Amino acid sequence: MHKLLTGQPGLKTLLLGNEAIARGGLEAGVAVATTYPGTPSSEISLNFFQISQESELYFEYSTNEKVALEVAAAAANSGVRSMCVMKHVGMNVAADALLTLAYVGVRGGLVIVTADDPFMFSSQNEQDNRYYSKLSGLPMLEPSSAQEAKDMMVDAFDLSEQLQLPVIFRTTTRINHSTEIVSLGDLREPKTNGDFKKDPFNYVTVPAVSRNLHAKLLEKLDKAEKISENSEYNIIYGEGDWGIICNGVSCNYVFDAVKDLDIENSVRILRIGFSHPLPRVLIQDFLKTCQKVLIVEEGEPFMEETVKAFAQEKGLTLSIKGKDDDLFSRLYEYNPALVRECLAAYFGVDYTPRTGVDLSDIPEIPQRPPSLCAGCSHRATFYAVQKASKGMETICPTDIGCYTLGFMPPLSTGDFLICMGSSVGTSCGFSKVTNKKVISFIGDSTFFHTGIPGLINAVFNNHNFTLVILDNGITAMTGHQPHPGVDMKALNFEGYARVSIEDIVKAVGVKHVSIIRPYRVKKSIDTVKEALMYKGVSVIISREPCTSFAKTLKKPRGKPFFVGEKCKGHRDCINDLACPAFFIKKNRVNIDPVLCSGCSVCAQICPEHAILPLRDKAV
């Protein structure tokens, strides 16, 4: 049985923040969970996916975050506790649903987890999703540790039902990917069956209805503010004239810094865990007792702006600072030393920063960027497109997935990227206003996520580009999650249908559709060439299973290859493909047989035919 289902109440166990969040959902009796995978949130849904195989929980990988939220919203409005999990940028996709769902509200509890990623460890931006709570008018909770994340999740469901509103549960990478000793609570039996009672004048958001609903939302927000005033998650620690207001992981750095600086007797700390609506009276009373206040929050000055407005209301003129040229930045994540330094600087505490080691004479260390796996089919596809488009002036919009890594040399394929699905939409614009050949790339899962509307647009408006759909049969980047095109039967999962990318592409009216098997190099190049010649929208589906997923499934692999004596050192294999299985030893090219997946692409492009399967090697 799954470890999150077996842990007895009171048990102390080591949990990843994301495991703690999932356990919190189970302790709240969550019955429906939906998601589109995205780092740093992915392990929450991975655990739910596994748990749903052996419990009452209904879980689904939805096609995108908007759909995920709609599924959860309907379940919650049928009285069933639901959870919707996404990374921060997923909230942008779900925002259309979110902002009016706030008007409609919920009957059963609905918690929306947004996992923000300050410093962008694996994201395209570091937007601060706390503003979504303000924008939508929804209550928001922010945990500071894995233990609290678990406990707070249970309260988030209660709060949601009390207010009849979805609750935004906002984390950052350092909550999601921190591991701590967590003490477990009681599991709650989920109520899986709901009922929807027709009430169109509260559910169908035509203008006349929404005018009433907006007013209702504001009433609920007033109620939420009162709860926030007395919330156990908004607490004051310590005694002193100096005030600190902090949230999320920053609180941990503040507590450590106050101890390190030995200013425990001078500082009062207001820890905000219920961060929208902010507790006005609590904060104003706090400000009144402080000489000066520092606000410690990663990201944007979300609390700072409101705290300053609260001070103004009461005519308080004390110094309140946070984001400042000499203090905290809006960029990246914080760390303990940074918080210690800013506290010392703002409150005028004597402090000598600990000195690290002198790094001035360290030689330049070769970079170790992530790269496409050895034998990755994307590499073969990029190679085929490079060869087929030789001599053409091209623009290559790309998309979000492993294949984004193709933008690095030597594949150098990927010129523009802003968000999920943008490869297709931006291709329309580039092809309209430039005279260059536009060739864009999108993965299978991303195509389902938000690629399809762009393609329909392209057909309808008669745009001119070639879209390459990289179909490796799984959502690879985030850890091999299923998507609508996956053959679930082959993975031993019952109860799923399968959607064909080829059928969709043809159905939306693309007239030139071809399929390549990228490991067949010459044939692929010829097929791509033909597609590139087509005037209008042409689609190439490049189909080959993800090599890293095949390894996970322990599928039989091709025989590894080796570089034979015929090698004259052209190094086309390294210079054009850059497969990480290659290495140089004594100035000769070698292939690491452990890494080599036997895709044979390098063997096909070697001008000397010097790369051979290992079985042919004379012993």
Add this chain to the structure above:
Amino acid sequence: MKPTRLILVAVGGQGNLLSSRVIGESALLADVPVRMSEIHGMAQRGGVVESSIVFGDAQSTIISDGEADVLVGFEPSETLRALNKCNPSTVVISNLAPMSPFTVTIGSGVYPDLNNLQSLIRAKAANLIAFNAEVLARQAGNILSVNMVLLGALIQTGKIPLTEKTVKKVIKTKTKKAFVESNLKAFELGFSMAEKISLNILGRV
């Protein structure tokens, strides 16, 4: 309990997440407060994986530059890269078996000289315990047990508040059955290698 801060750096696939798991479980077993943080976004694509582990009375799960008490590097150039986490009292433990990054293969980088690398670290940190952990892992019967070799060396230094006994118990109960024997062997080989090196440093051999 005064905080002790430990950083583990490795190349994706070297198993540092398992070793931090074992360390975390050992702390839980020994009732030592522990908090850990990992950055493993692109680890499967051959990038660098960094774990920070904080023992004792601290709430932070991450470690600022210059503030690690111990650094364990699973790969020599990665140990060198993580030197920004060290200060003059940091103890450094490093595997000496290089995994050349692909940037070196394509000629856009030069792998640092291993002797120079060691003397640089020695000059800056309190102590360097460096050896080829791959050889010992192979000797233990599983080349993938480099993580356990380095864990053995780490425990030998006594720099983190965990005993050999506790960690071995966790290896027995929490790592895959098929690998328990080789993991324990690897741990012991790492432990005695660190012991030998420290005796040498102290001039007793």
